[in-house]
Amino acid sequence: MTSLVADDVAAASPPPASPRRRRSRLRLRSTLIGWSFILPNFLGFALLTLVPVVTLFYMSFTNWNVFGKADWIGLANFQRLLGDGSFRISVLNTLYYSVMHIPLTIVVSLGLALLLNNKLRGIAFFRTAAFFPYITSIVAIAVVWNLLFSPDYGPINQILRFIGFENPPGWLTSSEWAMPAVVIVSTWRDMGYYMILFLAGLQTVPRELHEAARVDGANVFQRFFNVTLPCLRPTMFFVTVMLTINSFKIFDLILVMTNGGPGQSTLVLSQFIYKKGFEESQFGYASAAAVALFLLCIVVTIVQFFWNKRRSY
Amino acid sequence: MTAIESPISRRQLEDVAEEQSPPPVDGKTLTPARRVARIVGYTVLVLAAVALLMPFFWMVMSSLKSANEVFSVPIKWFPETFVWSNYVEIWTESDMLTWIRNTLVLAVVVTFLQVLTGSFAAYGFAKMRFPGRDVLFLVYIGTIAVPWQSYMIPQFILLSNLKVSNTLWAIILIQAFGAFGVFLMKQYYETIPEELSEAARLDGLSEYAIWRRIMLPLSIPALASLTLLTFVNTWNDYLGPLIYLRSPDLWTIQLGLKSFVSNLYDTNYALLFAGLTISVIPIAVIFLLGQRFFIEGIATSGMKG
Numbered sequence: 268m269t270s271l272v273a274d275d276v277a278a279a280s281p282p283p284a285s286p287r288r289r290r291s292r293l294r295l296r297s298t299l300i301g302w303s304f305i306l307p308n309f310l311g312f313a314l315l316t317l318v319p320v321v322t323l324f325y326m327s328f329t330n331w332n333v334f335g336k337a338d339w340i341g342l343a344n345f346q347r348l349l350g351d352g353s354f355r356i357s358v359l360n361t362l363y364y365s366v367m368h369i370p371l372t373i374v375v376s377l378g379l380a381l382l383l384n385n386k387l388r389g390i391a392f393f394r395t396a397a398f399f400p401y402i403t404s405i406v407a408i409a410v411v412w413n414l415l416f417s418p419d420y421g422p423i424n425q426i427l428r429f430i431g432f433e434n435p436p437g438w439l440t441s442s443e444w445a446m447p448a449v450v451i452v453s454t455w456r457d458m459g460y461y462m463i464l465f466l467a468g469l470q471t472v473p474r475e476l477h478e479a480a481r482v483d484g485a486n487v488f489q490r491f492f493n494v495t496l497p498c499l500r501p502t503m504f505f506v507t508v509m510l511t512i513n514s515f516k517i518f519d520l521i522l523v524m525t526n527g528g529p530g531q532s533t534l535v536l537s538q539f540i541y542k543k544g545f546e547e548s549q550f551g552y553a554s555a556a557a558v559a560l561f562l563l564c565i566v567v568t569i570v571q572f573f574w575n576k577r578r579s580y
Numbered sequence: 581m582t583a584i585e586s587p588i589s590r591r592q593l594e595d596v597a598e599e600q601s602p603p604p605v606d607g608k609t610l611t612p613a614r615r616v617a618r619i620v621g622y623t624v625l626v627l628a629a630v631a632l633l634m635p636f637f638w639m640v641m642s643s644l645k646s647a648n649e650v651f652s653v654p655i656k657w658f659p660e661t662f663v664w665s666n667y668v669e670i671w672t673e674s675d676m677l678t679w680i681r682n683t684l685v686l687a688v689v690v691t692f693l694q695v696l697t698g699s700f701a702a703y704g705f706a707k708m709r710f711p712g713r714d715v716l717f718l719v720y721i722g723t724i725a726v727p728w729q730s731y732m733i734p735q736f737i738l739l740s741n742l743k744v745s746n747t748l749w750a751i752i753l754i755q756a757f758g759a760f761g762v763f764l765m766k767q768y769y770e771t772i773p774e775e776l777s778e779a780a781r782l783d784g785l786s787e788y789a790i791w792r793r794i795m796l797p798l799s800i801p802a803l804a805s806l807t808l809l810t811f812v813n814t815w816n817d818y819l820g821p822l823i824y825l826r827s828p829d830l831w832t833i834q835l836g837l838k839s840f841v842s843n844l845y846d847t848n849y850a851l852l853f854a855g856l857t858i859s860v861i862p863i864a865v866i867f868l869l870g871q872r873f874f875i876e877g878i879a880t881s882g883m884k885g
Contacts, residue, residue: 297708297709297710298710298711298712300710300787300788301704301708301709301710301713302704302710302712303704304700304701304703304704304708304787304791305700305701305704305705305716306701307696307697307700307701308697308698308700308761309701310757311697311753311756311757312758314738314753314757315738315753315757316735316757316758316759317719318738319732319734319738320723320730320731320734322731322737322738323731323733323734326734379628382621382624382625383625385618387618387621387625388622389625393625393628394875396629396632396633397628397629397632398867398871398874398875399632399633399864399867400632400635402812402816402863402867403816403860403863404816404818404859404860404863405816405834406816406834406838406856406859407639407837407856407860408635410837410856411636411639411856412635414651414849415635415638417651420651420652425654426655429654455631455632455635459632463875508725512724512725512727515727516727516728516729516730519818519819522818522822523818523838537729540729540732540733541729541732544732544733545733545736545823553733554733554734557729557730557731557733558730560727560730561726561727561730561731564725564726564727564730565726
């Protein structure tokens, strides 16, 4: 198929003309060819991503319902969101999850990366093990951890009792411990991925800098904070942005593990959108909440981008 | 916005992905302090490895237990007798065969389309110059920061109006044209020297031929990364199928297993674990075979899911 297209293009090569006309025709040709490369992907991308994103904003100002009837209602959806207790809870829970998950994941994965950077034995095996949770399906992970967390007979609480905790937490059955349990699972799942990123970043740290600092008498911690960490800044920025976006949109893990419960203790923003949209068919109202998620992610990305830029000088 | 591209080059990742040289065996050169540090390091590593793998170990072991042995007090890490029949029963007790067939169809078609359109578009972005290119690429990049969850509703309404909701086509459409493949391939193409395509152009090769005969063969590692990642992603996807596939005969393995959990009245968890293990095995095999491509691919593009 490609050769057919190529022949076409060759046949359409311009006849000799004045240099300027030839140049403009050449440019037109290369523009057309360039677009022809992008078009197959772009058509799908535009139809399935760009069009929905633009439609989202329109829908959020309407009372679009299951019958597809939509009247413009201005900011009414957003006003309703502000007074909606469930929405507030879902936003707070999303932030609560993020505040626990982001630092924990950074500390654990950076710690492991520093350890692996020491050229210990068995690194290849460990890297494989660390990465494996990340490529396993959410359903399998969530189901297995749910059962590991069973309050009475689950292995985790049995181990906790064995090592002396009389009253181990109820985990997913307790509104207080359900979110920490979700954070444990998601950190367990993600740390191998971020560890790989940090490990690659660590290899950009010049060895001479470490040597120089050592000669100057800097101890391990001083070297970490004054040499390693500044050199890791690009990686750290990238990791923080990805972690933040991924935390704000957390959904499938919670859907399978807790379905937002007990009560609303693990209800997150994405799930609120899903509930209003697909379970209650209030598409307009759900879209307003989706706009909130959209803005949250964009704003945080932009803020982190500028913060990173300012700190670079 | 370009700054959210992964700062890590492929070269560095190849270093990460390659086997590291073993530490010096000569224990005498280590000072006592360093030896202690090394022992602590290994201890942490072993503990972390156990924590990482324990759930998988428990899953596999539980899949070989009898129904009432899964939650015994105290815990049994190994089954008393290995109940291999769980792996036979799961096929008759559930529609595993249908689920796996659907998932396989989706994963293969999505992967094919994503690799094809992604690498094709990436050539346009990386190797050609024309007006509108950079703006367009910025639009692609901008969508990294936009979670799918925020536009899943308009997308659903759109696909419902196109009458593809509740067909496998819906999943193919939403998965196959992602920006992901374009990024990954563009980043790789940019590492291929300009002189190669320049020389080919002088030899009279068309752009399409350059893509087909020069870029594709040279980008096999990146193509492998993209193929493996897309396949695994589609195999593991839960939310897309949850929203779009309502008829049980269209269910994927993830949807099927989830419904199997909710319908376990007689709670035969051993059977469930057998199903889960079967769903994880293909991914585990693919991962172990192509580990290098996974690590390079995920980290250079920095995106997944």
